[in-house]
Amino acid sequence: MKWLAVLWLALWLAPAWAQEPAGACMAQVLSIQVAKGADDGRRPESAQWQAVELPDDWSARWPGYSGTAWYRIGWRRDCAGAGAAAGQVALALESVVMAGEVYINDERIWSDPQLTEPLSRSWNMPRYWLIPDVLLHPGENTLWIRVVGVAGQTPGLGPVYLGGQGPVLQRYEDLWWRHRTLFTLNLIVSAVLGGLCFCIWLMRREQRAFGWYALMALFWVLFVANVLMTSPWPFPDSLMAARANIMVLVLYVACFCVFTWRFGGQSLPRIEKALWLLAAVLLAVLALVPRVHLADAQLGIVLTVSAIFFANCLQFSLHALRTRRPEHGMMAVCLLAFLAASVHDLLLVLKLIDSENTYTPFTSVVVTLCMSAVLGLRHARNVRRIERFNQELADGIGQARTELATTLEREHALALTNARLQDRLQIAHDLHDGLGGSLVRMMAMVEQASVPLHSQQFLSMLKLLRDDLRQTIDSGSSAGVTVPATPREWIAPLRHRFMQLFDELDISASWRVPEQWRTPPSALQCMALTRLVEESLVNVLKHSRARRVELELRQSEPDRLELRIGDDGAGFDVAAVLRAGISVGMRSMHTRIARVGGSLDVASRPGQTELIATLELRAPQA
Numbered sequence: 001m002k003w004l005a006v007l008w009l010a011l012w013l014a015p016a017w018a019q020e021p022a023g024a025c026m027a028q029v030l031s032i033q034v035a036k037g038a039d040d041g042r043r044p045e046s047a048q049w050q051a052v053e054l055p056d057d058w059s060a061r062w063p064g065y066s067g068t069a070w071y072r073i074g075w076r077r078d079c080a081g082a083g084a085a086a087g088q089v090a091l092a093l094e095s096v097v098m099a100g101e102v103y104i105n106d107e108r109i110w111s112d113p114q115l116t117e118p119l120s121r122s123w124n125m126p127r128y129w130l131i132p133d134v135l136l137h138p139g140e141n142t143l144w145i146r147v148v149g150v151a152g153q154t155p156g157l158g159p160v161y162l163g164g165q166g167p168v169l170q171r172y173e174d175l176w177w178r179h180r181t182l183f184t185l186n187l188i189v190s191a192v193l194g195g196l197c198f199c200i201w202l203m204r205r206e207q208r209a210f211g212w213y214a215l216m217a218l219f220w221v222l223f224v225a226n227v228l229m230t231s232p233w234p235f236p237d238s239l240m241a242a243r244a245n246i247m248v249l250v251l252y253v254a255c256f257c258v259f260t261w262r263f264g265g266q267s268l269p270r271i272e273k274a275l276w277l278l279a280a281v282l283l284a285v286l287a288l289v290p291r292v293h294l295a296d297a298q299l300g301i302v303l304t305v306s307a308i309f310f311a312n313c314l315q316f317s318l319h320a321l322r323t324r325r326p327e328h329g330m331m332a333v334c335l336l337a338f339l340a341a342s343v344h345d346l347l348l349v350l351k352l353i354d355s356e357n358t359y360t361p362f363t364s365v366v367v368t369l370c371m372s373a374v375l376g377l378r379h380a381r382n383v384r385r386i387e388r389f390n391q392e393l394a395d396g397i398g399q400a401r402t403e404l405a406t407t408l409e410r411e412h413a414l415a416l417t418n419a420r421l422q423d424r425l426q427i428a429h430d431l432h433d434g435l436g437g438s439l440v441r442m443m444a445m446v447e448q449a450s451v452p453l454h455s456q457q458f459l460s461m462l463k464l465l466r467d468d469l470r471q472t473i474d475s476g477s478s479a480g481v482t483v484p485a486t487p488r489e490w491i492a493p494l495r496h497r498f499m500q501l502f503d504e505l506d507i508s509a510s511w512r513v514p515e516q517w518r519t520p521p522s523a524l525q526c527m528a529l530t531r532l533v534e535e536s537l538v539n540v541l542k543h544s545r546a547r548r549v550e551l552e553l554r555q556s557e558p559d560r561l562e563l564r565i566g567d568d569g570a571g572f573d574v575a576a577v578l579r580a581g582i583s584v585g586m587r588s589m590h591t592r593i594a595r596v597g598g599s600l601d602v603a604s605r606p607g608q609t610e611l612i613a614t615l616e617l618r619a620p621q622a
Contacts, residue, residue, distance in 0.1 A: 027162035037068035090168035095158035103144035118232030126175035152295025182361035212259035219252035334370040544569025
């Protein structure tokens with residue numbers, strides 16, 4: 001960082017190295033007068049002119065006046081002893097508050113783009129012209145400067161420099177350095193440092209001081225941007241821009257205070273609450289104060305936040321003396337530099353001292369050096385802490401490995417046992433819902449047969465049992481099973497099996513299914529619905545003594561499938577069965593439907609039992 005400080009000092013002192021050329025033209029100013037002008041730009045009458053000195057602020061002369069003022073500067077060119085090449089006269093303006101235009105005699109040489117609200121912002125914009133000889137008259141010439149200002153914003157005209165090209169150009173470059181370049185460098189350095197701190201805060205959220213510094217830097221960049229802006233955008237008028245700028249200053253000072261407290265490890269909850277409450281009050285005053293009182297309100301608020309800023313710088317220095325930590329001491333030195341620069345510039349703004357230099361732009365470099373040193377100290381401390389941690393970690397690795405191996409062996413054994421139990425439970429459910437249901441149907445057919453069954457009929461029953469057993473075995477790999485093309489193809493085998501029993505037992509059955517799938521279920525969902533239908537209808541045969549059974553499959557929405565099964569049997573106490581846990585079939589049905597992302601609702605009373613299974617479907621991937 002030493003090279004940065006040397007470069008900064010060299011640039012600061014650069015204007016003093018230039019030498020004025022010999023034999024340059026001079027300009028002798030004869031008179032400086034001012035008068036109010038019309039809003040349309042017409043020059044005032046001769047009787048209205050008043051003699052003034054520059055720089056001029058018309059607030060004291062015309063309190064509350066917002067509008068146009070014309071400055072008339074009479075001057076004579078004096079080129080005695082100058083060569084032909086040095087005969088031209090140069091003109092430089094330090095500032096025009098707020099906007100304006102310039103005439104040499106009656107020829108306009110410059111004008112701001114906006115001379116009505118919202119006004120252009122030339123208050124911190126130096127201007128330079130090399131006046132062509134064709135615009136000058138022999139003897140006395142007149143420089144006309146129109147200024148459009150706003151009351152309460154120090155309206156008027158800054159210093160005007162007339163003379164030879166070399167001296168005026170040197171003065172202009174010095175003005176540009178102090179009014180533009182310094183603030184541009186300040187803005188860039190503050191933005192870069194703020195971005196760096198923001199990145200550090202993003203990576204380590206516990207480092208709140210860096211987050212508050214990033215927020216403080218954001219408001220400072222916005223405040224400095226007001227110094228550099230020449231366009232009125234995005235504000236509708238100059239007073240609104242002034243309100244916004246003071247609001248940003250209030251927020252900057254509040255964030256600055258919180259940053260220093262977080263950096264120093266200070267816990268001041270009551271003072272912090274009072275600070276934000278005061279900031280909210282000041283912002284409300286700025287937003288609501290009438291235009292006629294805005295200037296007084298701005299002055300009061302600037303003095304208030306400046307006092308808070310100065311007090312915080314002093315208290316942190318005392319805090320650094322108490323803690324005696326190196327980074328706190330370095331920050332205290334930076335804040336004292338802040339304090340000295342801010343006091344000087346505030347007195348300059350209040351016109352209590354005369355000076356051409358402002359020191360606030362240099363504070364960003366001080367902060368950069370300070371924060372770099374602080375980050376270096378903290379980095380070195382973190383490296384030492386990491387080295388100690390690595391040593392402790394190496395010492396504990398052996399014990400950790402042993403404990404980890406023991407834990408993994410125990411968890412592996414538990415996982416194997418759990419897998420075996422899950423497999424057994426799955427097989428039990430499949431046998432109960434599949435093969436068990438088939439056995440119940442066969443038993444019912446044998447019991448209801450009016451004549452002894454032939455061997456061919458027994459063989460058919462055994463083949464059905466074999467098919468059910470194969471389906472149970474294959475259900476573990478049901479992801480490869482093809483889903484029936486239509487709901488009717490899915491329900492057809494089930495309807496064929498049970499209608500034989502229903503017809504023999506004189507049970508009427510209603511089967512209602514849509515013709516097509518709007519969104520087909522998955523293979524697992526299709527298998528779960530099949531098992532649910534089998535278990536439900538077997539329960540009807542075994543327990544319900546029903547005379548009518550209804551099965552309805554509905555798909556009112558593309559991603560929702562609903563299966564309803566009802567009968568008019570004896571019914572049962574659903575809550576009691578679930579509490580007792582004695583019904584394997586009931587548990588199996590709930591488990592199967594839940595496993596495929598659905599829900600099962602069972603309602604029963606004498607004369608009516610209804611099961612409703614709802615599945616959420618997903619559209620097939622392209």
